[in-house]
Each structure stands twice: as C-alpha cells, then as structure tokens.
Amino acid sequence: MAQQYPEWIWQNGEIKPWKDATAHVMSHALHYGSSVFEGIRSYATPEGAAIFRLTDHLKRLYLSAKIYDMVLPYSQDEMANACREIVRKNGYSAAYLRPVAYRGLGGFGLSAETPIDVAVATWPMGPYLGPEALEVGITACVSSWQRFAPNTIPAGAKAGGNYLSGQLIAREARRLGFGEGIALAASGLLSEGAGENLFLVFDGVLHTTPASASILAGITRDTLKVLAREDGIEVVERDIPREYLYLADEILMCGTAAEITPIREVDGKQIGSGKAGRVTRRLQELYFGLFNGKTQDKWGWLEPV
Ligand code: PMP
Incomplete structure (x- = not known):
C-alpha cells in the first residue's frame, strides 16, 4: 500500500x-x-x-x-x-x-x-484491506505462525516488537495469495488476525476470542460488543477451536484500520453464503452509522477534532 x-x-x-x-x-x-x-x-x-x-x-x-x-x-x-x-x-x-x-x-x-x-x-487512509474488502469480504488463511505464548511477550500491550509476529502472519498470507492471515494461540485455539480481532457468527450469535487467547483486546472489538448488545444481538467471549472457522455462518475481522471486514473464505473453504452475512451487514450499518449520523453516539465516542 x-x-x-x-x-x-x-x-x-x-x-x-x-x-x-x-x-x-x-x-x-x-x-x-x-x-x-x-x-x-x-x-x-x-x-x-x-x-x-x-x-x-x-x-x-x-x-x-x-x-x-x-x-x-x-x-x-x-x-x-x-x-x-x-x-x-x-x-x-x-x-x-x-x-x-x-x-x-x-x-x-x-x-x-x-x-x-x-x-x-x-x-489519509481508505479501507485497509483493499477497496472492495468492506463490501465483498476477503479471503484468509490460518497462518503457519502461532501467536506468542502467555507470559512470553504480552499480547495485551500494543508494542512495536509484537508486530514482528503480525508481519510474519500477514506476509505469509499475502505470499500465498490470501487477503489476510489468522493466527492460532500457543494453545492451538483461535487467536486473532495479523492486526485485527475476530468475530464468528453461529445462529445469529457473535462469538469472539478471549483476552487469554493472546489477542490485543481491540477498541473496535469493544465497540462491536456494545453496538451488538444494544441491538439485541448476543455476544459471547469463548475459546474457539480452529475448525469452527470452517463451520461459522459468518466471520468478520475488525480493527481501527480494517473497520469491519467480512471474511468470505478461509483456507479455500467458503464461509456461509460466501458474502457478507446478515449480522456482519447489520454491524457495519451500526458502526459506520456512528460516523454518518445514523447511529446515535450515546457513549461520547466521537471526540471533536
Ligand atoms: N489485534 C491486533 C494485533 C492489532 O494490531 C489491532 C489493531 N490495533 C487489533 C487487534 C484491533 O485493535 P483496535 O480495534 O483497537 O484497532
């Protein structure tokens, strides 16, 4: 870029x-x-x-x-x-x-x-994962690189050195032709994207990985939890085994740069209908609504320049 x-x-x-x-x-x-x-x-x-x-x-x-x-x-x-x-x-x-x-x-x-x-x-920055990413979604792969184990490098700190891990994951994914890489934690359970948190949708319920899965607990992740619950969508934080990626109805990646990016394929397997699902689209509407005035900012999140 x-x-x-x-x-x-x-x-x-x-x-x-x-x-x-x-x-x-x-x-x-x-x-x-x-x-x-x-x-x-x-x-x-x-x-x-x-x-x-x-x-x-x-x-x-x-x-x-x-x-x-x-x-x-x-x-x-x-x-x-x-x-x-x-x-x-x-x-x-x-x-x-x-x-x-x-x-x-x-x-x-x-x-x-x-x-x-x-x-x-x-x-100035447009959509981080490409211009079409927010609409049609991206492809992703599970990285051969795992995240750092607990009590090695603290994943909860946003420190420069942590991003060596992110670079390995993102560079491998791009080299193999995928839009982004998803990492497993040292436990073998799902962690997060190279620079994004993950939400999976099963039967209309959002599932996201916990802080103990070597993630950076994102502010976008927190925003989506709040917006979803306000909208009556249930959110659970839980350990998620890798294969659940292939079973999910919808998957999205979120982060300040990535905003809310649907994932349409993981490891060559289509996710749900292969396009942004109903819950993902609703979350995009609520999230971007904060910036176009359609979602009321009840939390004082928009701080004037
Ligand atoms: N995980 C990692 C590793 C990240 O670099 C980021 C981006 N800062 C996120 C998650 C998402 O965090 P946030 O929503 O606060 O941007």
Missing part, C-alpha cells in the same frame, strides 16, 4: 515539517522493538471531524507503556491535544493517527533508562 505522508508531524511537543521528524539510528527502539503505539481514526461526521474513541486509545497507550516501565513525558490530556492539533494542522478530517512513544538515545543496555520520545503522525 502506497504511503501518503503528511506535511506536519508532532514530535516531543513541537509540530515539525515531515522531513525533520526523525529518530537517531542508535535509538533503543530501533534495535529492541521498545516502542508502544496506537492506531486511531478520525472521521468526517455531519458534526465535523471527530476522532473515534481518542480517550480510550490513549488510555491503552499509557497502559502499554506501563508494562514496559516507559513513562511518557506528556500527560494523556497533552497527548490528546497533540492528536487534535496535528489533524487540524494537516487539514485532514478523515485520517489515521499514529501516536508512538519509544525509547530513544541515551543508553544501550536492555534495561537502559533511556529518554522516552513521543510523536504523533497522521495520514
């Missing part, structure tokens, strides 16, 4: 031209994966540009940092302002935001107390 770069990036309290927002090659994070980050979207809503669940995303950023003893030199409110400011400065309304905090220069041991540098980038 071609990357569109923004004119401006916020870094360590300053808004800088894109070319000046750099990190040194000796930065700790570059060598050891010691960064934590978020992926957030802003949408052009009838009420103006709004960042979706900014507060919840930043809360997760600070919790990810806590796991790695990284103390950000800015408060969560200051980071929220930086996010708003950089979207405005670049003149965007619908965009992707990437706050990142990383161990910079100033020590090279694994336990070095380096300074924590912080940046917020933003860029």
Whole structure:
C-alpha cells in the first residue's frame, strides 16, 4: 500500500515539517522493538471531524507503556491535544493517527533508562484491506505462525516488537495469495488476525476470542460488543477451536484500520453464503452509522477534532 505522508508531524511537543521528524539510528527502539503505539481514526461526521474513541486509545497507550516501565513525558490530556492539533494542522478530517512513544538515545543496555520520545503522525487512509474488502469480504488463511505464548511477550500491550509476529502472519498470507492471515494461540485455539480481532457468527450469535487467547483486546472489538448488545444481538467471549472457522455462518475481522471486514473464505473453504452475512451487514450499518449520523453516539465516542 502506497504511503501518503503528511506535511506536519508532532514530535516531543513541537509540530515539525515531515522531513525533520526523525529518530537517531542508535535509538533503543530501533534495535529492541521498545516502542508502544496506537492506531486511531478520525472521521468526517455531519458534526465535523471527530476522532473515534481518542480517550480510550490513549488510555491503552499509557497502559502499554506501563508494562514496559516507559513513562511518557506528556500527560494523556497533552497527548490528546497533540492528536487534535496535528489533524487540524494537516487539514485532514478523515485520517489515521499514529501516536508512538519509544525509547530513544541515551543508553544501550536492555534495561537502559533511556529518554522516552513521543510523536504523533497522521495520514489519509481508505479501507485497509483493499477497496472492495468492506463490501465483498476477503479471503484468509490460518497462518503457519502461532501467536506468542502467555507470559512470553504480552499480547495485551500494543508494542512495536509484537508486530514482528503480525508481519510474519500477514506476509505469509499475502505470499500465498490470501487477503489476510489468522493466527492460532500457543494453545492451538483461535487467536486473532495479523492486526485485527475476530468475530464468528453461529445462529445469529457473535462469538469472539478471549483476552487469554493472546489477542490485543481491540477498541473496535469493544465497540462491536456494545453496538451488538444494544441491538439485541448476543455476544459471547469463548475459546474457539480452529475448525469452527470452517463451520461459522459468518466471520468478520475488525480493527481501527480494517473497520469491519467480512471474511468470505478461509483456507479455500467458503464461509456461509460466501458474502457478507446478515449480522456482519447489520454491524457495519451500526458502526459506520456512528460516523454518518445514523447511529446515535450515546457513549461520547466521537471526540471533536
Ligand atoms: N489485534 C491486533 C494485533 C492489532 O494490531 C489491532 C489493531 N490495533 C487489533 C487487534 C484491533 O485493535 P483496535 O480495534 O483497537 O484497532
């Protein structure tokens, strides 16, 4: 996917031209994966540009940092302002935001107390898994790479190093001609997509994998649980064996970037009718309704830019 770069990036309290927002090659994070980050979207809503669940995303950023003893030199409110400011400065309304905090220069041991540098980038982003993905769905395969085992690398932190696992899963899937890869946990039970959570539909009930299945508990996953229950759709969190992928009436992947992407085929086997099913379409309607004004935002999830 071609990357569109923004004119401006916020870094360590300053808004800088894109070319000046750099990190040194000796930065700790570059060598050891010691960064934590978020992926957030802003949408052009009838009420103006709004960042979706900014507060919840930043809360997760600070919790990810806590796991790695990284103390950000800015408060969560200051980071929220930086996010708003950089979207405005670049003149965007619908965009992707990437706050990142990383161990910079100033020590090279694994336990070095380096300074924590912080940046917020933003860029325009369309549907992450391709333009037709939201409509017709994608194909997926079960990856030959499993997720990290419990008590190895914490899956619940959104840390840079975790995405080596995601890269193996996504690159293998694309190499084999699939739209995305699905990973199993070390237990052999279903975990999540390379960068997305999973929901399976059986008899109108949504099933999603639990936090103990080495997933990142996504904010989109949480949003869908809330929207579904409001709409009278039952949601259960449970261990899911691999073969249930092939038995499901519908499967969807969800995440900030992927939004709600139907999966029409897994490992060459058609899922349900082979197109977006009734529950998936209803969830898409409710989710995108938040941004076009058709779903009332009762939760204060749309935070004005
Ligand atoms: N799992 C992984 C591994 C991810 O990278 C993401 C994207 N951040 C998700 C799940 C979905 O999380 P969210 O809905 O908060 O974007």
